[in-house]
Amino acid sequence: MVGVLICTHGNSAQELLKSAEMICGEQKNCETVKFAVGESLDKLQAELDEKISLLDDTVLCLTDLKGGTPFNTLVRLTQKYPQMEIVTGVNIPMLLQLFINRGQMAVSELVDSIVDAGKVGVYRYQAAKPDTNDEDF
Numbered sequence: 001m002v003g004v005l006i007c008t009h010g011n012s013a014q015e016l017l018k019s020a021e022m023i024c025g026e027q028k029n030c031e032t033v034k035f036a037v038g039e040s041l042d043k044l045q046a047e048l049d050e051k052i053s054l055l056d057d058t059v060l061c062l063t064d065l066k067g068g069t070p071f072n073t074l075v076r077l078t079q080k081y082p083q084m085e086i087v088t089g090v091n092i093p094m095l096l097q098l099f100i101n102r103g104q105m106a107v108s109e110l111v112d113s114i115v116d117a118g119k120v121g122v123y124r125y126q127a128a129k130p131d132t133n134d135e136d137f
Contacts (some may be wrong), residue, residue: 001111002102004030005053006090007048007074008064010037013090020095027099029056035070043075049080058083058107059099060091060114085111093121 005029011033031051035044035101048070052059059064059081063071066088074086085107087094096118101110 001029001056002098002107003057003059004102005033005048005051005055005059005061006031006063006095007035007061007070008090009068009070012064016090016092016095019092022069023092024099031055033070035068037125038041041069041073044069045077048073048077050076052084053104054082059085060102060107060111061086062094062098063088064090087111087115087118089118090110091118094118103130123133 002117004108006017008016013034017030017032018043030065031042031054052061061074061084063074063086065071071088074084078084078086079123094114094117096116098110102111105113
């Protein structure tokens with residue numbers, strides 16, 4: 001089963017995992033790392049390295065922001081972990097798709113499916129506007 005690492009600025013990684021587990025149940029082979037205000041890059045990299053080493057060979061990392069410190073640090077770690085995949089813009093629809101399908105799809109298919117789920121999960125609700133062309137009888 002693909003290992004999952006969620007790393008974000010602040011506490012959102014842990015909270016996203018808790019929310020997804022409310023729906024999908026407790027997840028094994030899954031770790032979270034938060035990047036705290038004032039934390040050194042060396043400390044973040046050491047924590048990420050430690051958590052990745054706890055997971056299975058193939059690890060899928062989800063981060064909040066392309067170009068952010070968690071993303072950039074994970075990109076550096078791909079030298080040590082070449083099988084690692086990184087996807088940014090993590091949201092709950094992505095996590096649900098990942099947790100439901102991670103034992104059933106090849107990693108490349110899984111990555112494509114969670115990216116699609118993340119995009120589809122973004123939706124703007126607009127209330128229906130009343131029809132103003134009704135004639136009074």
